[in-house]
Amino acid sequence: MTLMKTELKVVIIGAGRVGFHLAKRLFEVGxxxxxxxxxxxxxxxxxxxxIQAEPISDLSKVSKDADLCILAVSxxxxxxxxxxxxxxxxxxxxxxHTSGATSSAVFEEHFxxxxxxxxxxxxxxxxxxxxxxxxxxxxxxxxxxxxFLTEIANEIGPKVYYIxxxxxQFLHVSAVFVNNFVNHLYxxxxxxxxxxxxxxxxxxxxxxxxxxxxxxxxxxxxxxxPAIRGDTTTINAHLELIKNKAEIHKLYQYITKSIQxxxx
Amino acid sequence: MTLMKTELKVVIIGAGRVGFHLAKRLFEVGxxxxxxxxxxxxxxxxxxxxIQAEPISDLSKVSKDADLCILAVSxxxxxxxxxxxxxxxxxxxxxxHTSGATSSAVFEEHFxxxxxxxxxxxxxxxxxxxxxxxxxxxxxxxxxxxxFLTEIANEIGPKVYYIxxxxxQFLHVSAVFVNNFVNHLYxxxxxxxxxxxxxxxxxxxxxxxxxxxxxxxxxxxxxxxPAIRGDTTTINAHLELIKNKAEIHKLYQYITKSIQxxxx
Numbered sequence: 001m002t003l004m005k006t007e008l009k010v011v012i013i014g015a016g017r018v019g020f021h022l023a024k025r026l027f028e029v030g031x032x033x034x035x036x037x038x039x040x041x042x043x044x045x046x047x048x049x050x051i052q053a054e055p056i057s058d059l060s061k062v063s064k065d066a067d068l069c070i071l072a073v074s075x076x077x078x079x080x081x082x083x084x085x086x087x088x089x090x091x092x093x094x095x096x097h098t099s100g101a102t103s104s105a106v107f108e109e110h111f112x113x114x115x116x117x118x119x120x121x122x123x124x125x126x127x128x129x130x131x132x133x134x135x136x137x138x139x140x141x142x143x144x145x146x147x148f149l150t151e152i153a154n155e156i157g158p159k160v161y162y163i164x165x166x167x168x169q170f171l172h173v174s175a176v177f178v179n180n181f182v183n184h185l186y187x188x189x190x191x192x193x194x195x196x197x198x199x200x201x202x203x204x205x206x207x208x209x210x211x212x213x214x215x216x217x218x219x220x221x222x223x224x225x226p227a228i229r230g231d232t233t234t235i236n237a238h239l240e241l242i243k244n245k246a247e248i249h250k251l252y253q254y255i256t257k258s259i260q261x262x263x264x
Numbered sequence: 265m266t267l268m269k270t271e272l273k274v275v276i277i278g279a280g281r282v283g284f285h286l287a288k289r290l291f292e293v294g295x296x297x298x299x300x301x302x303x304x305x306x307x308x309x310x311x312x313x314x315i316q317a318e319p320i321s322d323l324s325k326v327s328k329d330a331d332l333c334i335l336a337v338s339x340x341x342x343x344x345x346x347x348x349x350x351x352x353x354x355x356x357x358x359x360x361h362t363s364g365a366t367s368s369a370v371f372e373e374h375f376x377x378x379x380x381x382x383x384x385x386x387x388x389x390x391x392x393x394x395x396x397x398x399x400x401x402x403x404x405x406x407x408x409x410x411x412f413l414t415e416i417a418n419e420i421g422p423k424v425y426y427i428x429x430x431x432x433q434f435l436h437v438s439a440v441f442v443n444n445f446v447n448h449l450y451x452x453x454x455x456x457x458x459x460x461x462x463x464x465x466x467x468x469x470x471x472x473x474x475x476x477x478x479x480x481x482x483x484x485x486x487x488x489x490p491a492i493r494g495d496t497t498t499i500n501a502h503l504e505l506i507k508n509k510a511e512i513h514k515l516y517q518y519i520t521k522s523i524q525x526x527x528x
Contacts, residue, residue: 101490120467121469122488134469135465135466163462170462173502173506174454175467175470176516177449178450178453179470183488184491185441186486188522192434196434198434202435205394207446207478210386210475211472219447219454222447224444225443231339233340234339237433241434252441254515258511259444259448262452
């Protein structure tokens with residue numbers, strides 16, 4: 001099968017961070033996005049303008065003959081949007097969503113052909129993502145649909161992975177640890193410095209280096225610090241410094257214990 | 265005051281990661297390191313060889329007329345080494361240590377001139393550090409010594425900060441959060457994936473992007489994920505997935521609560 005990509009009709013539902021960057025990327029690689037849906041007409045117009053698509057803010061206007069309908073909406077909206085689309089699209093339409101957290105089963109009740117197109121990255125509107133480096137996780141029950149999705153994904157970027165619903169769930173919880181939770185630790189680190197009027201600039205090279213080390217090393221081998229050394233003097237000195245921040249204090253103790261448990 | 269750097273006599277005590285890279289950097293910028301001490305003669309020889317220094321493994325051989333003696337030893341060894349050096353060096357010798365966690369007061373009992381030269385980075389022996397980007401935190405009670413240390417630090421790199429003992433303590437606890445604790449979250453993320461035989465490669469671009477976002481943004485504004493959204497459905501699904509890993513489960517709940525508390 002060779003993709004006649006210029007003849008495809010792709011519809012993107014959602015003009016948030018994921019919808020925005022996926023739409024721009026598809027346009028960039030020559031896959032036409034025929035329609036962009038956003039509940040906010042202005043948002044739809046703005047994105048559609050950039051990629052020569054039709055902006056729509058009324059779901060009933062979605063093309064019935066789209067080859068692929070990408071739901072790039074928030075997790076709590078996927079089920080509802082899929083249900084609405086079931087009354088608009090043909091039963092044999094092909095739908096995917098872009099979420100790490102939601103099962104592909106949300107489509108099952110309404111459609112025969114469905115799948116996942118989950119780009120595993122944290123997008124910002126302002127920053128152009130580097131798709132040459134972003135894992136594109138795909139899945140579909142139907143081999144032909146999966147083959148089609150593979151071709152689309154390979155156009156988006158070179159790092160395409162087959163990840164089923166169960167794996168994707170674990171991947172998502174793991175992403176929460178290394179992204180959401182890590183960012184919270186950056187925030188707490190800044191909180192501690194702010195009170196002492198010390199600039200966060202001082203920690204930035206350390207933050208980058210800590211992340212970069214993971215590229216070529218197992219995090220287990222990279223663990224350093226007072227917890228793994230069992231350096232009780234330093235641990236107690238730290239706890240004393242943050243004793244007035246009850247909750248940061250508790251988190252320090254808890255993560256220290258966790259490090260010691262996993263490395264004992 | 266202009267530093268006649270080629271006439272200086274710098275002694276480095278310790279050939280671990282910090283001693284290794286500081287010694288190489290000083291040599292690189294034309295500040296001669298006259299002696300390298302390591303308890304392991306082989307380690308001293310190896311490093312000394314690289315930078316045309318004299319290797320020693322006997323503290324009593326330290327030059328009495330060194331302009332600067334840098335203690336790049338572990339926190340628990342600083343006090344003992346300072347005490348031993350007090351019986352070898354002249355009372356007016358100038359000593360600094362490179363630790364984020366230890367007070368400069370460890371020198372007080374034995375020496376009149378002392379300070380801190382703390383490069384805030386996580387070093388690896390194999391990887392050449394980029395000193396153009398590493399904060400060099402310095403301090404000394406004596407204005408002349410501080411001026412001298414400033415000149416040395418400015419040769420090492422352009423990012424020189426005056427950080428007193430109290431600030432350095434807070435900086436160090438904060439560094440534990442964004443380095444040691446963050447690395448532990450990378451480790452836990454990998455633990456979750458390993459059990460499902462999913463490659464850590466999938467998370468690496470996300471890890472790098474999460475760190476890079478901090479360069480130009482406040483971590484508070486960058487917080488995303490189910491915790492800050494109050495997305496109980498996803499949080500409960502995640503907790504169900506990791507329910508057999510009691511301790512990771514507890515940490516997930518605890519950090520989630522912490523995020524919700526700080527962003528409410």
